[in-house]
Amino acid sequence: MRHLHVVSILAFLGFFAPPPSLAHAQEVGKVAGTVTDRATGGPLAGAQVTVVGTRLAAVADAAGRFALGGIPVGTVTLRAQTIGYGLGEQAVSVAPGEATTADFKLQPQAVELEGVVVVGYGTQRREDITGAVASVTSEQFVQSPARDIASLVAGKVAGLTVNTPSGNPAAGTEILLRGFGTLNAVTSPLVLVDGVPGDLKTIAPQDVASVNVLKDASAAAIYGSRAANGVILITTRRQESDRPVFRYDSYTSVQSIYKMPDFLNAADFRRLAADSFKTPAGNTFEDLHYATDWRRAVMRGTPVNYNHNLSVMGGTPAGTNYTASLTYRSDEGIFQKSNNRQVTGRVNIGHSMYDGKLTADLNMVTRWETRFDGVDFNYLWRQATIRNPTDRIYDDNGDWQIRGTYFYTNPVQMLNTYGGDREGRDLRLHATVRFRPVDQLTLSVLAGTDRGDTLAGSWRALDNPDVPGINSASRGASSYQSQVFEATGTYSDAFGGHRVTLLGGYSYLDRLDDGFSASNNRFPTDLYGYSSLESGSGLPQGLAAMYSGKSAYRTVGFFGRLNWDWNSRFLAMLSLRYEGDSRFGADHKWGLFPGVSLGWRLSQERFVPHFVSDLKLRAGYGVTGIAPNRPYLSLTTYAYANNFPVGGQWVPGLAPAQNPNPDLRWEKKAELNVGLDFSLFDYRLAGTLDLYRRDTRDMLYNYDVPVPPYLYGSMLANVGHMRNEGAEASLTYDVVRSARFHWQAGANWSTNKNTLLSLSNQVYQADECWETGYTGEPIQTSTHRVCIGGPIGNFYGYQSVDISPTGEWIVLDSLGNRIPITQAKANDRRVLGNGVPKHYLAFNNSLRWGNLDLTVNMRGAFGFQILNFGRLYYENLNNTQYNMLRSAFDKVYGKQVLDYPLVYVSYYIEDGDYWKVDNATLGYTFQAGSLPRFLSSSIQSARIYVAGRNLLTLSGYKGMDPEVRTVTGTDLNPGVDARDQYPTTRLFTLGLNLTF
């Protein structure tokens, strides 16, 4: 048998499916029976019944009946399973030639109770968990094509915001857990793929078995100085039964712009020009006598996305097993040339010997991603929207039609005279060896390496719009390599109603980043693109540029955890991590990160009424950190830069680039979380409620410091204090539980309040308030303000309340008086709203009716404002050299057409509340019996589905899509619907899943 497995693996590597392995010729018997709902007694059509250890399987028919033949004689274990029900298992003895009966009554479950949940350096039974941990398994994933792994769980985890504010197929999602906790460090959570740091694109979404989110610090503290933004644990699919599986998943999607903004077209322009229409400022419209739909001119007709995923699983968990998959994905964007292609491959080989005392796990993940990267599509969108629709693409000579107008580029020229691509490759190799000398003790060692590089190139042709006659090109590469090593020991024991698990371990991670780039210009021809940089003459003229850089850091941690439970009534978890990071200052290399949580399963107590199936009260406290985002920040550094002539020679100046800060350390987040998990009415209604307060202290901020005595005018120091308080709730309800029809509904809600409590201490003082965000040209002012005592995300500007008869804004001054905007002073500005949603709500439905299934995911954000830059820039008649929105002709406040230059006032800040039908998927599963015979002998199941993503948005917002960027990095300017952007799209998908 072992040889056979090796052959199978080799066969897979050669991209052949393994031949169906047949049972040895021996005496066989039959088993038949029914699968029913324990609660209603109704049949469970579509339930799968397998013989454990073989690949024999059957699917229950409409009456819940199943029959299995060819079963080896003797005692075998039968397993029945279907979505929404607990697993059923029973041993039956099979006699030669006889039909044995086996009936299964499955327990309906709104939540999976038996499930084990990955909690970091191990797993825990769901009922034992005392921290705020959310778990989403593959059956619950959002089923439409996913941008990355975060989109699989969009709207599924209370408190985890997953936004898709860009239609660019190369862009990812933006995610944020429980509010902004930092001003200067990274905001993204720690993502671990099978326990090893990775990211949300490391593996293909189809390969994910579950996504677990460690939301609170008591759960995340075991990851110490990297865990302050939460931890996302991604578990890949593995061979879990003895049955070989060959799966093919495929989909094709088409997409279109979600909403096209309503600009003037050529006919409008012509009419306005012919009527000699004068704007209030006296400007006229120019008819250039052609007609071009500029947006269509740069967009694709019908962008198509494809995805093919092949996966093979085989072997036996008790011996050698393998899981391998290969995914090819090709996405086209709505703009011409915009694309993204990915190939992801994964091989996992597991081996278990000496009765499971020694197991080894070898893992390889490789990824290749490439995309067109020659044009800033955000800016292309601007140029396509503002260009005069009566203009043309080419002039009479066939050259690009250019105009001298300020920041006004022919978008078709832009798209065709700029080019480039970006390619990324990653390879992850990891091995884990587990030794279990006795049942109670497991020793485990993980070692691995991740390597990756990015290669990018771009070029600009001679007839480009920006520097006509000068072409240029650049090429650059960056790479990283990271080594991980982990050693852990786990001891579990049970005695007298106590169960104890003790974990101890050491972890090491290092990372080396380096990169270089070079550019040149003035090439004799455009033909080389970026492929012959030496042929340009810019280099000898001193006009070429180059760069290289290299940096490294190391993180080392010792950690321990104790889990204790007494009769499943009282639960406790204590963890401690002692961690050091080379990026910290000399005086603060090491830190302690404790976590503690307690649980009381009230459902084990007598006073709890019977309708309560399960009830657990839990509370946790923990400390986590987040490291500064670059190495070397604590050192005194000098930089050679900025030339000056000394004696006729240009020499680079050597000047201080950074002040020393031996006190530099991680931002420290302390979090208190109180939660309740409950299941009622025979597990029909289940839910979770969490309340938390997280305090980020020692928050990093760049302070202005006096020069002298400091070497450099700013200093990164750990001073600030930010607080996030919030609540999360989620509910799952089995609305209908019948054999033919099952409807499960889930809802979740979260709210968060953010307050910047302090940003000063004895040494470092920051302003009470500072302005951030930026309107961009030509307004050039800030959009947001952050104040001590207030939240992140406040819009700050003039409150417009009216318009004068001459079309000028009337705004409020600091005392609340109405004044013309021309008299407004800087201190008349006020808070105009906030760009961070106060509430998120999601509502997920999953319905199954016979072979038909339907899922509908809806989600929304409430209590926030959006700065609509589209209206600010284009709902204004002043600059008739640019195209504008039709609404520019509307009367402002119903009174008067605006006659005022572009200015940032509250008129353009709108309520952003929205409710989206994010995804709807309708699927049909073909039962083996209903397929043509030649198929049903080999195909185990087949499902086809249609899905729609971003289907419908209910919102009063006037812009394109209210799902704007509300999660920001260090810009602190959430809620901005930018003028330059890649519009969001609506996707329709046709998909197929085949299991052999």
Next chain:
Amino acid sequence: MRYVTTAGAALLLLAAGACTDLTETVYDQTTQTNFKPTAKDLGSLIAPAYRALADMYMGWYGNVDVAQEEPADVLVTPERINGWWDGGVYYRQHTHSWTLNSYTFSHTWSNCFSSINNINRVIYQIESRTIPVASDSVKTAILAELRALRAYDYSLLLDNFRNVPIVTDFTAKDLPQQNTAQEVYDFVVSELSATIPNLSTETGVATYGRMNRWAAEAILARVYLNAEVYVGTPAYDKVIPLTQDIITSGKYSVDPSYRTPFSVAAGPLDGGLSHEVIWAVPYDAVYLPVSSFHMKTLKPELRYVFKMNAQPWGGSAGNPQFVDSYDPDDTRKRDTWLMGRQFTPDSVFGYDFTDTIPQFRGKNAFRYGFPVRKYEIYAGETGASNVDYPIVRYAEVLMTQAEALLRTGRADEAAVLVTQVRQRAFAATNPAKATVTGSDLMQGSSYLYGWYDTDGIVKTGAGGTPVTATTGGAFGGADIQYGRFLDELAWEFAVEGQRRQQLVRFGVFSTKAWFNHPADADTHWHIYPIPQFAIDANPNLKQNPGY
């Protein structure tokens, strides 16, 4: 249990052997610990002290335009059809209502102190022999140069902020104490006086862009000229011997063409056409790509007219009131401002510039107001200009001496020097007009101060009554003492970053109205506030009076 013991021991061993070393391995940074300077690094070490001036003068939000010209009467940056409101920053400069942290002047503060700190560090390194120096004479010369440059930084701080902390000890770790204007003035005077004898007398490539004896003397003369403003005690008599030393040296002359000092080829690194520039910031499109004032004043379609490689942004222009004050035969007008039709040969791109700007606020077309052409515009020019910025030129030395003579009752001698400077401006048009007399210089100003109304007529306010030269108060210029000399300074030094200082010295800065700037309520606007961020960072600093 045996297994457990063995395994536990194995784990302990692993943990004990585990890597716990957290020293940073540094690859791409120069850190204090890994850098050991040698004598050949001296150039690199002093470069940042000068480089701060390059960042400050003609960069974005430069000292020349935003801090020194826009609060004055020569240059305005009105709102344009493409923007330029920029949160009101230029308007606040124009109307003297700047806020406490405005980058328009805090930029000057930061750059001066950055330069000072670098100088203190290098002086410390030389004196403590961290940097080996070739010989004592090299050491004396380099220390003199660094101290003189530091004194120049302090002269700028004195002029703009007055009450600034004097820091000369690099090793001092306490927050600096604030000094009075008198202390700063005394420091500048004594440092420059002490170092002048040890400074190089060489001109040309060797000292280009750097502080030589003549630059130091000109700067000290400039400080003395403003002594009455700075500390209340005039020092005009001290101006004359200093400027005379430069004149007598014969090292410099007034270039025959007014355009030469502002041409690409002016400096010795680029051709050495000018004999007038005493000290300049040697901007370079490749090596020192910072100068962007041309982008701020030229208009977008001029890229095609001048065959530039960048599209200018289109903001600043001459104040029409000032442009109207030139003598029609004064060629400095057309050498300073880009006037009238400026089109490509096929007439497709370009503008017909008019000398009218209806008002500061509003949708001003690009053709409103004359852009600055004083700094040479050339084919292939990018966002960073090659043209050097003259900090001091010989014409200023002559005019400085002339002003000192005028203010000490020697008007006729002053008139000779002023005539010498004027000659090239009228050489091609009406040479007789170059000559001015002592009594001419005693006249008031011909600048028609007042509100520039939307119809192009100078009035007492928007929709007010037209003003004449003699209206008085905030209007007209006839009542300005030595007003004619003030006019001469404007015509000669327009857009060279000296106008704020001149208007303060002649008592005009807060008393007169121009364009959309009404007269100020009081004189605290004569100096800028200490930037708020500096006060936040150093509680020893007190804000300047009135702010």
